[in-house]
Amino acid sequence: MIRLAKAMPGVAVGEIVRVLADDPAAANDIPAWCRMKGQEFVAADGHAFDVRRLS
Amino acid sequence: MDYTGDPAGAHAYLDAATAAPLHPVAREALLASLADGWADPSRLYAAGRRAQQLRDAATAVVAELLGVRPDELTFWPSGTAAAQAAVLGGLGGRKRAGRTLVHSAIEHSAVLHAARTTEAVEVGVDRLGRLDLAAWASAVAGDGVALASLISASHEVGTIQPVAAAAELCSEAGVPLFVDAAQTVGRAELPAGWSLLSASAHKWGGPPGVGVLAVRKGVRWLSPYPQDDLHRPGNPGALGLPQVVAAAASLRAAVGEAAAEAVRLGALVDRIRDRVAATVPDVEIVGDPVGRLPHLVTFSCLYVDGEALLHALDRHGFAVSSGSSCTSSTLRPSHVLEAMGVLSHGNVRVSLHRDTTAADVERFLTVLPGLVADIRKEAGF
Structure with a gap:
């Protein structure tokens, strides 16, 4: 989550970051992070989670 | 820092x-009831009769505060034991209707563990932790539903559940509703419409080791444990009577405050x-x-x-x-x-x-x- 937050400034608005996380809380907490930080949760595939930068 | x-x-x-x-009242009652509460209330000699008086008085107090009849109430060794007896006994009493338990996704883990013993349908909540009543309505109206279970208020986030509305839907479907009221008893008004209700004394300031289960008259409940042939169904074995007396006294105090x-x-x-x-x-x-x-x-x-x-x-x-x-x-x-x-x-x-x-x-x-x-x-x- 911290690495996702740190990576965001280096991502252009509209682009997608793929997060690889095997933490059992990730499937819940990455969408929650997106909601709290105003970013878009795109999709999850196993341990991969795609997040689009909106702002 | x-x-x-x-x-x-x-x-x-x-x-x-x-x-x-x-609660200080629980401490006083616990110490006082150790004098007579060690005896077996089912024995016929004087010490047994004193213990029986204690048990009956404690039962009457808790029953009155929960708004039930004394013979609708039983004591259990914990809130978990009471909740699991409610689920297992509620399912057992409705075997002919089916074996499905409908429960909210935010039940206490004690209920979820009991749910694993049967077929279960989970009903979700919204972002604030409130039950999805539309999903609940269709779940309890499904085939083979023996029992429904809804926590009175979330023990983790505090959100009060729409128990009265959920109970109404259960009633329409002819399904008894079990309410785990551990976080509500002694703190807030109890909801209406339930068939079975459990609580736990150490959540209201009573001693640990006391759970209560109320089963309304007319609700079919079958003990999940072997029973003797003299008594109404309840927890098998000796009652922790001093703790039960302390639980009753502290519940009265807690409800008053x-x-x-x-x-x-x-x-x-x-x-x-x-x-x-x-x-x-x-x-x-x-x-x-x-x-x-x-x-x-x-x-x-x-x-x-x-x-x-x-x-x-x-x-x-x-x-x-x-x-x-x-x-x-x-x-x-x-x-x-x-x-x-x-x-x-x-x-x-x-x-x-x-x-x-x-x-x-x-x-x-x-x-x-x-x-x-x-x-x-x-x-x-």
């Missing part, structure tokens, strides 16, 4: 939703909700801001390990609990927070009780932002 290992002030126990400190305490603790909870949101960056206060228990508040902090925050608070003299993974008996994050879709890491539940002072809460609110900042810094954020 450096950690000396010594709490910076007096200890503040803020985990009443796990176990409330013993509940309205005033709800106002006092509700104001402290409001203060925590407002100040945590204002002083801790990247925090989410979870649960219904309005329809909630008066004494309980939960929040989650981004970029914070829940276990680390629990230990940091403990070092500063605060006992709180957490729904983050690795903070209790499970490696997974709380099923309640997951069902709500709210952040599960950095999670803290604060629950207040009659000994909690405004000064305790102030000190907690003063210390918390620095601890969160320290943990974030240590994690490299």
Whole structure:
């Protein structure tokens, strides 16, 4: 989550970051992070989670 | 901020939703009832009759406070045992109707463990932790539903559930409703319309080791345990009578204080909700801001390990609990927070009780932002 937050400034608005996380809380907490930080949760595939930068 | 290992002030126990400190009335009643409460109330000699009087008086008090008849009430060795007896016995009594248990996604784990013994249909909640009544309606109207189970208010986030409306839907479908009221009994008004209800004495200031189960007349309930042939069904084996007497006395005291305490603790909870949101960056206060228990508040902090925050608070003299993974008996994050879709890491539940002072809460609110900042810094954020 911290690495996702740190990576965001280096991502252009509209682009997608793929997060690889095997933490059992990730499937819940990455969408929650997106909601709290105003970013878009795109999709999850196993341990991969795609997040689009909106702002 | 450096950690000396010594709490910076007096200890503040803020985990009443796990176990409330013993009410002084419970302590008095416990000590007094040890004199007669050791005997077996089913024996016919004088000592047995004295124990029987104690048992009957305690049963009458609890029954009256719960609004049930004494013969609808049984005592169990814990709230968990009572809740599981409700589920298993409720299913057992309705075998002919089917074997499906409909339950909310935010039931206590005791109920979820019992649900694993049968077929179960889970009904979700919204972001605030409120039951999805439309989904509930179609679930309880399904084929083969023997029993439905709904917690009175979430033990993790405090959101009060629409029990009366859910009970109405159960009644239309002809399905009995079990309500786990552990967080409500002794603190707030009980909802109406249930068929079975359980509670736990150490949540209201009674001693640990006492659960209560009420089964309304006309509700088919079959004990999941072997029974003797003299008594009405209940927990097999000897009753912890002194604890039961103490539980009854403290329930009467708690119910008497509940309205005033709800106002006092509700104001402290409001203060925590407002100040945590204002002083801790990247925090989410979870649960219904309005329809909630008066004494309980939960929040989650981004970029914070829940276990680390629990230990940091403990070092500063605060006992709180957490729904983050690795903070209790499970490696997974709380099923309640997951069902709500709210952040599960950095999670803290604060629950207040009659000994909690405004000064305790102030000190907690003063210390918390620095601890969160320290943990974030240590994690490299």
